[in-house]
Amino acid sequence: MNLTLHVWRQNGAKAPGKLEQYEAKNVSPDQSFLEMLDEVNEQLIKNGKEPIVFDHDCREGICGMCSQVINGVPHGGQERTTVCQLHMRSFSDGDTIYIEPWRALAFPILKDLIVDRSNLEKIMQAGGYTSCHTGGVADGNAILVPQPAAEYAMDAAECIGCGACVAACPNGSAMLYTSAKVAQLAVLPQGQAEAAQRVCDMTDAAQAAGFGNCSNHYECQAACPKGVSVKFIAKLNREYQKALFK
Amino acid sequence: MRILTSSVGRKILMSITGQLLIIFVLIHLIGNSTIFFGPNGINAYAKHLHDLPPLVWAFRLFMLAAVSVHICYGVMLTLENKAANPGAYAVKRNLKKSFASENMIWTGVLLAGFIIYHLLQFTVHGTPDIVVGLDAANRVDVFKMVVTSFGHGLISVTYMAAMVMLFLHLSHGIPSFLQTMGWNNEKTIPVYATGGKVISAILMVAYISIPAVILAGLLKL
Incomplete structure (x- = not known):
């Protein structure tokens, strides 16, 4: 499927940011959202452009690193799903997707989609x-x-x-x-x-x-x-x- | 005093003062409904109420304190919350928040305005529509005053609109004060959400029934 992405680009904490448009071509429905962004980034790098900067780590839905507001909902709005576990099959060919960073006063943007948490x-x-005194390993059921x-x-x-x-x-x-x-x-x-x-x-x-x-x-x-x-x-x-x- | 400055402490104060105001709204409705018994109902009720001036003034000062705390912290928390969220999403889709929860400050401001108007009208007798007199038993004729004022369509409609604001404010306020007091768990969350709307709707309909009945000519001098 082919998608139109509007991604928040911001070149640093103090820099002004704006949404930029990208085309994601031949996206597989079996890809995760982050894998789709990986491929967009590969294309950007091939074309000599700065890749989109985003947080990620385990890609198993347990680390809490991926942090993108997708179409107005944190993690994309699929119930109990992190961005890394969100698959492209939940989108349709020709869709327009807005990708933004977490926005809150206490989460200043560092770059593009990365915020300081x-x-x-x-x-x-x-x-x-x-607070406790550590010592030898306590018995498993010492505290019921x-x-x-x-x-x-x-x-x-x-x-x-x-x-x-x-x-x-x-x-x-x-x-x-x-x-x-x-x-x-x-x-x-x-x-x-x-x-x-x-x-x-x-x-x-x-x-x-x-x-x-x-x-x-x-x-x-x-x-x-x-x-x-x-x-x-x-x-x-x-x-x-x-x-x-x- | 931690409760006066902390995030949760001020929320608890909002909740407690909100509960006092809800109790007042309930008692006020019961009192007002004596109008359905005619002049002998509401005039006698008003006389009983005002026969003890120190108690009336103590109650008025207490309610003024409660409503002042509620308004001050409501405005303060709303301003802080606006500042904490730059709100710059190009696209934002809300999953849960309601029109009522989103507009608590505005329904609150409109209700505050309504309370001032209501007090100026029926307590201070400072609006031009007010007819002040005594009834056959030499009591203040509240019945005549209310029926005359609500006979003006615009006044009745203003009161009805204010009660819609009250419905919106309480439909979020009731479940919200229960959550803030911690009287909530996973099972009661949806029950309170529905219960809050139902109780608010009952209060709104009951309050609106007074100007509606007068406007319809079912309750007349």
Whole structure:
């Protein structure tokens, strides 16, 4: 199939950017979206032009690196799918595709489709851990974790930190991301000791990094490639209220 | 005071003040519905209400504080959120957000304007349509005042339009305050979304019924 691409090109953080048009010829429906872009880039390089710069790593849908807003939806709008797992069979011959970077104040564009997501790391550094003395390897079941708590924590831990929630949010808020990290540790015995401090520090770090406030649009959950639920935001809100009284 | 400055803290304050305003909207509706019992209904209700001036003023100040906090933080959070999202997507397709959730600030601003007009009209008696008098039992004739004012088509339509704004504001506001308080889980999320719309629609229809019934001539002097 043949496609018309409109891709955001920006030659650096300070440079002005604009959409440029490219033709993708003879695209196989079995290719992933990133493989399609690889071929477009090969053509650009052959023609002596600068290739389109985009983030990618595992190409298995688990690393959270690929970050493109495709036709107005982070990761392209196929439910629970990252860009690398989005296949060209979900497009039709002759389609026009708009490809843009994540856009949020806290995600400055570095080049073309790559944004700086280190602000998500600042949230993690503020409290996305448990403090403990390391020593010899502990027995597997020394700390008992109830099965429902383990399942709940695993659902929250599905978050791959890609930032699609921020890109989709009309407020540029990282509340779904922050809540997944807070909730994951809040239900586990190991996370109890620092729970109150954690929720305050992580939400403060999000605010300080320039992420917006959550106003319950739920665009984040709809765009999340891992289907992380906004129930974790409700959990974060509960944890926050508990922390207010400590 | 963390709650006054933090992202989640201010959201909780929005939620609590919003809940107070929703309770007020419910009580106000029950009070207003005494108009269907004629002058002896609403005039007696108004008299009972105003027989205790210190309580009336304490309640008014409390509501003023709640609505002020709600408006101040609503505007502040909206401005911060606009700044956090440069909104420069050439193409943006929304998957979930609704007209109501997107326009909370505007339905809120219109409701604030309506509240000022409503207070100027029926509390301060400062609009030209107001007829102030006493009924046969020497009470303030609220019935006559309301029926006369709602007899003007434009006034009734203004009230009806304001109640559509209230519907939009609450259809997002009700599920939103439940989520913000953390009284939510995976099963209740869709229930609250539907429940919020249903309760808001019931409130809207109930409020609109008063000017509609007067305009239709079913309730007259």
